[in-house]
Amino acid sequence: MGRKMNYGKDYKYIPATSIASGSGIEVLPDLYQFTIQIVNIHMVGYPNKEFVLIDAGMPMSADHIINAVDERFGKNSRPKAIILTHGHFDHVGALIELINRWNVPVYAHEKEIPYLTGEKSYPVPDATVEGGLVAKMSPIFPNEPIDLGKNIEVLPSDGTVPNLPEFKWIHTPGHSPGQVALFREKDRALIAADAFVTVKQEYLYKVLTQEHEISGPPRYLTTDWKAAKSSVEILAKLNPSVAVTGHGLPMAGEQLAESLNKLILHFDEIAKPEYGKYVN
Incomplete structure (x- = not known):
């Protein structure tokens, strides 16, 4: 019998929280975004089908x-799997309860595993980083690692995503060592995680109102800005038609293309903070 799972x-x-908390958006017929306080989760699958x-x-x-989940897929539904884009507190906050309830496999990139098995803590959030009130609040965010024991599996090395045969995972480090995005070639749908987001996550007013603008990863938890920029460049080259992110509203079409191009050209001004302990 495996050891008991624990949060830090x-x-x-x-x-x-934000004005979007508790609401969902059907971005595509089989891609649903649901906002919990200041973060988004995503469900891939048609209503009342497998997901x-x-x-x-x-x-x-x-x-x-x-x-x-019950509202979109039917009472007592459960996913075929849970895919973690990374292991920061706002992306694994309900994971143990969900595993206990649903008994489903959970997958993450191999470089994220130590932060999901209690072996490593992420670097402490940087309250000194350039940004607004959310950045200043960041020291209160949970930082100790979750311990999932044997309830976490490594994503396949060939880029395939378990139970999502049309998607490929793409390694997008910078915000965390093993962060991944998911991409579907047929309609160029992108689940970008926190590689880039569509709200200035450091600023409380913008988080509360969900002001729609592209930005780099949340500054207070991003420790490798060179890798973060490279990850944005990799995702932009995919020419996504629609993108959902870990924070903010979905973005699509010409607005997405222009915003990604602007972010790449002006990454240091838009995304990278002028100061902070992880900036250099």
């Missing part, structure tokens, strides 16, 4: 996720 000792509810859950939201949000 600093696991707690975070009192931060896969991408990420697991904020701490203590399991009931919200279960209710959203």
Whole structure:
């Protein structure tokens, strides 16, 4: 019998939210975004059919996720699998409760595994980084690693995504060592995780109002800015038609193309902070 799963000792509810919290958007017929406080989870699959859950939201949000799943896929539905884009607290916050309820496999990139098995903590969030009030709040965010024991599996090395045969995973480090994005060639749908986001996540007012603008990864948790820029460039080359991100509203079409091009050309001004302990 495997060891008991545990959150870190600093696991707690975070009192931060946005106007989008508790609402969902059908981005495509089989791609649904649901917002929990200040982060998005995604469900891939047609309503009332089989589906896969991408990420697991904020701490203590399991009931919200279960209710959203039941509403879209039917009472007592469960995903075929949970894919983690990375292991930061706002992407694994309800994971243990969901595993216990659904008993489904969970997958992440091999470089993210130590942060999901209690072996390593992420670098401490940088409250000194250039940015607004959310950045200043970041020291209260849980930082100790979740321990999933044997309830986490490594994504296949060939880029395939379990139970999502049309998608490929793409390694997008910078925000975390093993962050991945998911891309579907046939309609160029991109699940970008936090490689780039569509709200200035450092600024409380913009988070609260979900002001729509492209930005780089959240500054207070990003430790490798060279890799972060490279990851954005890799995703832009895919020429996505629609993108959903870990924070902010979906973006599509000409607005997405122009915004990604602008982000690449002016990454240091738009995304990279002028100062902070991880900037250099």
